[in-house]
Amino acid sequence: MTASLALLLALAPIGADPAGVTTDDFDSVRLYTLTNPSGASVKITNYGAIVTSIVVPDRDGNLADVALGYDELKSYTNAVDKPYFGAVVGRYGNRIAGGTFELDGETYELATNNGPNHLHGGVIGFDKVIWDVAPVEGKGKRAxxxxxxxxxxxxxxxxxxxVSVTxxxxxxxxxxxxxxAKTDAPTPVNVTQHTYFNLKGEGDGTILDHQLTIDADRFTPVDETLIPTGELAPVTDTPFDFRDGKAIGQDIDTDDEQLRFGGGYDHNFVLNRGDAVPSELRRAARVVEPTAGRTLEVYTTEPGLQFYCGNFLDGRLTGKSxxxxxxxxGFxxxxxxxxxxxxxxxxxxTILRPGDTLTSRTEFRFGVD
Structure with missing residues (x-):
C-alpha cells in the first residue's frame, strides 16, 4: 500500500487523484492541482491544507517549482523536526509563552512542543489533520x-x-x-500559511541572494526562546531594516542579539498599514531573485509578517527535486x-468570540523582473 500523493493528469482546470492513498488512516487524502492557461500551477492536499507545489515561470518563460515540499504523504507525516512545509498552521500559528494563557478569568494549558513554549497549534495542529474539500463554483474560477x-x-x-481556507x-x-472562522466559545485564533519559498527553484541552493523588501518600520524583539518581549522596536539602524530592499544575506551574520536568538531571521514585523481598514489588502513584502528574475509580492489584511529564513534546515530533508x-x-x-x-x-x-466571524486574506503574487 502506497502513501504516495501521485497526481492524476487531467485536462480539467482542477484535477484530483481519485484513489488518494489506501492506508486506513489516510484513505481520504487527495492531491489537487490548479493550472492556469499559461501552464503555471499550484498543488494542494487536504492533509494539513498543504500547498505542495507552486510552478511559475522565470523571465525567460522557464517553469520551476518554487515551493519546498515532498512527493509523498509519508514525508509530510514523518518529517524530521516537522518543518511545516506548505501547511496551514493553527489554531494559533507561531508561539504562545509557556503553553498557557488566561481568557475571561480561566487559565488554559496547551502543549509545550517548542522548548518551553507552544508552537503552531500544538502536537496535532491544523497541519496534521485531514480537511474536507470542495471546488469553489464560479465561471472561470480555479479554487x-x-x-x-x-x-x-x-x-x-x-x-x-x-475554520475554512480557500x-x-x-x-x-x-x-x-x-x-x-467561527466559534461557539471565546478562543484565540491566529491562522497562517507556512510555505517555504526559493524563487530559483526548490532545492536550488540558498536564498541569501534574494532581494527582500518588508514594509515595516518596527518589529517585535524576542527573548532567547523566541517569545516577544512586548516592545515594538524600530528597525532603523538594525539588521531588521528591509524597507528599501536588500539581500537576505546582507546583514544576517551581524553580531546582533536578536539574530543570535533566532539563529538568523525568525521574527515578526509590524506592518505599515497606515489608515487601512482591517479588510483592506496592503503590500507587506516583495522578493526578487536576481538570477532567474522571479518575483513574489505579498499582500495581506493581517497586521504582522513573520519572516523566517530556514535557519533550522540542515540538509537532512530531501525535496521533490x-x-x-x-x-x-528557503524562506x-x-x-x-x-x-x-x-x-x-x-x-x-486574536480573541474570536461567538457571533463574530474571523476573516483574513493574503495574496502571493508571482511575477518576473
Missing part, C-alpha cells in the same frame, strides 16, 4: 475550499472552531488565500497576528 472543525478542548483550546489560483499567477534542503535553502513570509498575543494585551487581539 478549492477546505474546511475543518477543531473541537472544544482540542490541543487545550476552548470552543468548537469551524485557495484560488488566477490567470496572472496570484495564489489567493482566504480564511474564515531529489536534492537536500540545505541551511537557509517563509507568514502573514499573521503577533506571536504570544493572548499574553500580550498591548498587541492586536
Amino acid at each position: 478549492l475550499r477546505l474546511t475543518y472543525r477543531a473541537k472544544d478542548g482540542e490541543e487545550g483550546y476552548p470552543g468548537n472552531l469551524d 485557495y484560488e489560483w488566477t490567470d496572472d499567477n496570484r495564489l489567493i488565500v482566504a480564511y474564515q 531529489g536534492r537536500p534542503y540545505i541551511f537557509r535553502g 517563509c513570509l507568514e502573514t499573521q497576528h503577533f506571536p504570544d498575543s493572548p499574553n500580550q494585551p498591548a498587541f492586536p487581539s
Whole structure:
C-alpha cells in the first residue's frame, strides 16, 4: 500500500487523484492541482491544507517549482523536526509563552512542543489533520475550499472552531488565500500559511541572494526562546531594516542579539498599514531573485509578517527535486497576528468570540523582473 500523493493528469482546470492513498488512516487524502492557461500551477492536499507545489515561470518563460515540499504523504507525516512545509498552521500559528494563557478569568494549558513554549497549534495542529474539500463554483474560477472543525478542548483550546481556507489560483499567477472562522466559545485564533519559498527553484541552493523588501518600520524583539518581549522596536539602524530592499544575506551574520536568538531571521514585523481598514489588502513584502528574475509580492489584511529564513534546515530533508534542503535553502513570509498575543494585551487581539466571524486574506503574487 502506497502513501504516495501521485497526481492524476487531467485536462480539467482542477484535477484530483481519485484513489488518494489506501492506508486506513489516510484513505481520504487527495492531491489537487490548479493550472492556469499559461501552464503555471499550484498543488494542494487536504492533509494539513498543504500547498505542495507552486510552478511559475522565470523571465525567460522557464517553469520551476518554487515551493519546498515532498512527493509523498509519508514525508509530510514523518518529517524530521516537522518543518511545516506548505501547511496551514493553527489554531494559533507561531508561539504562545509557556503553553498557557488566561481568557475571561480561566487559565488554559496547551502543549509545550517548542522548548518551553507552544508552537503552531500544538502536537496535532491544523497541519496534521485531514480537511474536507470542495471546488469553489464560479465561471472561470480555479479554487478549492477546505474546511475543518477543531473541537472544544482540542490541543487545550476552548470552543468548537469551524475554520475554512480557500485557495484560488488566477490567470496572472496570484495564489489567493482566504480564511474564515467561527466559534461557539471565546478562543484565540491566529491562522497562517507556512510555505517555504526559493524563487530559483526548490532545492536550488540558498536564498541569501534574494532581494527582500518588508514594509515595516518596527518589529517585535524576542527573548532567547523566541517569545516577544512586548516592545515594538524600530528597525532603523538594525539588521531588521528591509524597507528599501536588500539581500537576505546582507546583514544576517551581524553580531546582533536578536539574530543570535533566532539563529538568523525568525521574527515578526509590524506592518505599515497606515489608515487601512482591517479588510483592506496592503503590500507587506516583495522578493526578487536576481538570477532567474522571479518575483513574489505579498499582500495581506493581517497586521504582522513573520519572516523566517530556514535557519533550522540542515540538509537532512530531501525535496521533490531529489536534492537536500540545505541551511537557509528557503524562506517563509507568514502573514499573521503577533506571536504570544493572548499574553500580550498591548498587541492586536486574536480573541474570536461567538457571533463574530474571523476573516483574513493574503495574496502571493508571482511575477518576473
